[in-house]
Amino acid sequence: MLTLFVLKSGKAKIDPQAAVKSFGDVVFEIIYALTLDDLNEFEVHAPWFGVIHDNEKLDAYLQAALRMFLTWSDADVLVMYKKASDVKIAVHRCPRIFRKGVKIRPDCLLPVDESNLKFDTILNGWIDDISQV
Amino acid sequence: MISVKFDTFDFNKIRFALEKVKSMAMLQKKDLPYYCAVEFHFLLLNNLNRETFAGGYSSAGGEGFPAYAPYHPRYAAWKRSSGDFWKLGGDLVRNIVKRKFGQGWAVGVNDVKDAGGKSWYGMGLGVLGKAKSIGMYAIVNEFGGDFGQAGRHKGRPLFRPTRVQFQLDGWLKEGDKVITKIANSWS
Numbered sequence: 001m002l003t004l005f006v007l008k009s010g011k012a013k014i015d016p017q018a019a020v021k022s023f024g025d026v027v028f029e030i031i032y033a034l035t036l037d038d039l040n041e042f043e044v045h046a047p048w049f050g051v052i053h054d055n056e057k058l059d060a061y062l063q064a065a066l067r068m069f070l071t072w073s074d075a076d077v078l079v080m081y082k083k084a085s086d087v088k089i090a091v092h093r094c095p096r097i098f099r100k101g102v103k104i105r106p107d108c109l110l111p112v113d114e115s116n117l118k119f120d121t122i123l124n125g126w127i128d129d130i131s132q133v
Numbered sequence: 134m135i136s137v138k139f140d141t142f143d144f145n146k147i148r149f150a151l152e153k154v155k156s157m158a159m160l161q162k163k164d165l166p167y168y169c170a171v172e173f174h175f176l177l178l179n180n181l182n183r184e185t186f187a188g189g190y191s192s193a194g195g196e197g198f199p200a201y202a203p204y205h206p207r208y209a210a211w212k213r214s215s216g217d218f219w220k221l222g223g224d225l226v227r228n229i230v231k232r233k234f235g236q237g238w239a240v241g242v243n244d245v246k247d248a249g250g251k252s253w254y255g256m257g258l259g260v261l262g263k264a265k266s267i268g269m270y271a272i273v274n275e276f277g278g279d280f281g282q283a284g285r286h287k288g289r290p291l292f293r294p295t296r297v298q299f300q301l302d303g304w305l306k307e308g309d310k311v312i313t314k315i316a317n318s319w320s
Contacts, residue, residue, distance in 0.1 A: 072235030072236070072237065072239075081268065081269065081272050083280065084281070090282065093266060121268050123242055123244065123268050123272045123275075126276060126278065
């Protein structure tokens with residue numbers, strides 16, 4: 001259902017296994033990526049691809065809702081909210097799941113040509129920052 | 134010798150009735166998600182306006198949600214000046230919508246920016262607060278969390294207890310209506 005890219009965060013406290021596990025059974029294949037360029041270079045074999053940093057994980061509520069969105073949403077990009085407590089801006093809006101074929105900008109985790117894409121937000125739970133737990 | 138007389142008039146009546154039941158079942162399959170979305174939307178707004186879960190909620194199925202933590206007295210007093218527990222400017226309640234979702238219907242929050250002006254620190258100082266994402270305050274209200282400098286907020290769930298409530302009651306009633314309509318289509 002989803003090809004999952006696990007991106008290096010560069011943080012001291014990481015747990016890539018927890019990041020992958022938090023997506024539950026929707027993960028079809030896993031690719032460990034070093035840079036954003038890798039997201040466009042590797043061939044995706046599932047209808048969607050997701051991106052998570054190795055210091056993040058989805059909470060149980062978000063995991064439970066994911067399959068429904070992957071099955072029913074007609075969006076090109078699914079956005080999630082991330083909670084962080086060590087910075088001034090504590091809530092981040094993160095586009096993290098993309099339909100196969102969407103290209104990612106090399107400078108940030110946003111799609112190329114975003115004005116022509118349809119976005120949907122999953123408000124069913126948080127992306128948690130493992131490095132702050 | 135046994136003889137069987139086949140009445141084609143009766144046979145056609147039964148065939149026609151079966152066809153009507155089949156059509157009604159197909160129609161209800163399409164309509165049920167919409168009617169559920171309408172009822173769930175209504176229940177959600179009702180629970181928001183009436184603060185149904187302020188005292189906590191525990192379903193018959195065992196799923197429980199804590200009582201709403203009280204606001205700080207000064208914040209509560211300021212908030213009462215413009216709305217109530219779940220409402221401030223009314224942006225969230227206006228953006229709880231039902232919409233087509235895949236082959237069905239869903240109820241959720243339009244994650245757009247509000248008009249700003251909601252910072253209670255800013256009142257009287259000329260700074261009324263930046264525009265914020267409505268989805269953001271829906272998710273913070275629902276789940277709560279520790280947001281560092283932005284404070285520690287207790288979750289005050291509305292959507293999840295409403296979903297449990299609907300599963301245990303509204304959904305079953307909608308199912309019963311569908312069964313009645315299908316049964317009545319036999320004639």
